[in-house]
Amino acid sequence: MTAFDISIIPFAKTMGVVVLEASRDKVVGALAVTREMCTTGGTLHGGASMAFADSLGAIAGYLALPEGATGTTTLESKTNFLGAAKAGTTVTGETTPVHRGRRTSVWQTRITGEDGKPVALVIQTQMALGL
Secondary structure: OOOOOHHHOHHHHHHOOEEEEEOOOOEEEEEEOOHHHEOOOOEEOHHHHHHHHHHHHHHHHHHOOOOOOOEEEEEEEEEEEOOOOEOOOEEEEEEEEEEEOOOEEEEEEEEEOOOOOEEEEEEEEEEEEOO
């Protein structure tokens, strides 16, 4: 497992993303659902879910970069919203690889609530830069 300094992704740090585990094969993170991240119904805003997943996918893509690559960027992201997470709870995201090629990698992030129920499923494509 590799330690990952979230401060290199300023927006993720601002959101409060906490990296619990980081390796080439899996990234796990947590996000406290604050009132500021919620919709009028007091549940996690879809954009916050997407930003959380994008941050974890970016970390996974970065850790899996091929030799000679200088960074990564998101090419595409698709989100299925499956449930709600209430303000005052914490969601967990687990990112795993679907495909790893030389220039692109595809990652799946499952976001779950404290009760273990699904909140969102995100599939994203990361592109290796500098090749």
